[in-house]
Amino acid sequence: MRKRKPGSMKNGLWRPVYKDKDGIKREQEEYWCKYYGSDGKPVRESTHETKYKPAAKYLQRCKTRVAGDLPASRDTLRSLLDLVIDNYKTKGKRSAKLAKARIQNHILKWDFFSSCKASEVTTERGRQYVKWRQSQPGKHSNGTINRELALIKFAFTLGHREESPRITFKPYMEMLPEAKPRQGFFEDTEFEKVVKLLPAHYRSFMWFLKITSWRIDEARNLTCDKVDLDRRWIHLGFSKNGEPRLFPLNIDELENLIINQIISADEIEKKNKIKVPYVFHMPDGRKIGDLRKAWTSACEKAGLQITERPRRNAAGDLILYARGPNKGKPKMVKTAVAIPHDLRRTGIRNFRRRGLMEEVSMKLSGHKTASVFKRYNIVDERDLIAAGETLNATVKVSGQSKAN
Numbered sequence: 001m002r003k004r005k006p007g008s009m010k011n012g013l014w015r016p017v018y019k020d021k022d023g024i025k026r027e028q029e030e031y032w033c034k035y036y037g038s039d040g041k042p043v044r045e046s047t048h049e050t051k052y053k054p055a056a057k058y059l060q061r062c063k064t065r066v067a068g069d070l071p072a073s074r075d076t077l078r079s080l081l082d083l084v085i086d087n088y089k090t091k092g093k094r095s096a097k098l099a100k101a102r103i104q105n106h107i108l109k110w111d112f113f114s115s116c117k118a119s120e121v122t123t124e125r126g127r128q129y130v131k132w133r134q135s136q137p138g139k140h141s142n143g144t145i146n147r148e149l150a151l152i153k154f155a156f157t158l159g160h161r162e163e164s165p166r167i168t169f170k171p172y173m174e175m176l177p178e179a180k181p182r183q184g185f186f187e188d189t190e191f192e193k194v195v196k197l198l199p200a201h202y203r204s205f206m207w208f209l210k211i212t213s214w215r216i217d218e219a220r221n222l223t224c225d226k227v228d229l230d231r232r233w234i235h236l237g238f239s240k241n242g243e244p245r246l247f248p249l250n251i252d253e254l255e256n257l258i259i260n261q262i263i264s265a266d267e268i269e270k271k272n273k274i275k276v277p278y279v280f281h282m283p284d285g286r287k288i289g290d291l292r293k294a295w296t297s298a299c300e301k302a303g304l305q306i307t308e309r310p311r312r313n314a315a316g317d318l319i320l321y322a323r324g325p326n327k328g329k330p331k332m333v334k335t336a337v338a339i340p341h342d343l344r345r346t347g348i349r350n351f352r353r354r355g356l357m358e359e360v361s362m363k364l365s366g367h368k369t370a371s372v373f374k375r376y377n378i379v380d381e382r383d384l385i386a387a388g389e390t391l392n393a394t395v396k397v398s399g400q401s402k403a404n
């Protein structure tokens with residue numbers, strides 16, 4: 001059984017921690033409780049009880065008293081989730097469309113959540129929802145289910161923030177353990193093998209991602225007017241982290257690559273008499289689109305690992321063949337285990353290998369926090385072998401001699 005951390009909260013109750021004269025952390029004897037007042041703001045106070053059960057009764061009396069100050073909430077979970085969708089749209093979040101799909105295609109698909117009152121949503125109902133989601137056909141990762149639970153929690157938070165609070169409590173949602181972040185990256189030989197098998201208009205794009213460690217959408221939306229060849233800079237407007245970014249063009253390979261792309265854009269403009277604003281473009285001048293199919297094909301030809309899974313629609317239902325010898329069978333979609341976003345990790349790792357300071361690397365790649373940067377900062381076997389060779393040259397043990 002896992003040991004409880006001192007001062008940790010359980011069901012709204014905890015014992016505050018203090019340091020004694022020897023600097024040792026100890027818990028107070030009295031339990032403290034946390035609940036939400038009639039104004040929706042959290043209240044923390046002592047229960048004046050030293051045992052858990054009497055303290056729990058005190059907390060329940062507080063919640064009952066607050067509930068008596070407000071009319072019974074008639075809000076449904078659906079109406080609170082509408083607040084989430086409106087909040088995402090108002091703030092212009094890029095994940096607004098995805099959040100709406102998760103709410104409509106998953107959360108409200110469960111019979112209970114589709115018509116229940118907000119007051120009926122409890123921790124136990126959250127557990128039942130998780131079991132229902134896990135029983136649905138198809139592969140649903142713990143991370144996906146956690147994102148849905150987070151939307152439910154956020155719905156209750158928004159309900160509390162209303163000028164006249166629509167609810168008086170927030171249910172606890174038990175999150176599932178998630179897999180560690182992807183650790184994939186490319187070695188030079190492996191990357192070159194895949195890039196050679198891509199269509200010509202994708203090759204420069206992939207090289208740019210590897211050198212700069214930029215996000216795919218940032219590179220895809222890069223326009224020619226953001227490239228300053230005289231001062232040798234690439235200017236990125238506002239990126240995912242909300243800040244502008246600069247990248248130096250004093251890297252010969254990168255500069256030549258950008259110049260060739262701009263020349264290509266000019267040639268297409270003259271030939272087709274159209275405007276080609278993007279640095280990376282298709283042969284007809286359009287912006288680089290979805291390259292997953294071409295990428296998977298190139299990885300398969302290069303001998304990289306490929307997985308297959310049934311194709312599903314937005315509601316999660318299998319897409320079947322309507323005619324032919326495979327009629328009634330699910331359509332399969334191939335996916336490469338290696339993904340283009342691995343080039344972002346590869347670029348960041350290369351920054352470190354070339355001795356760039358962490359702060360400088362973060363500026364180049366567009367990371368805002370060191371925690372995210374360190375998550376990508378991968379150490380592979382080559383790095384460990386190099387570390388061993390460095391130690392071999394510096395560590396000396398007295399009385400020992402090298403083996404013959």
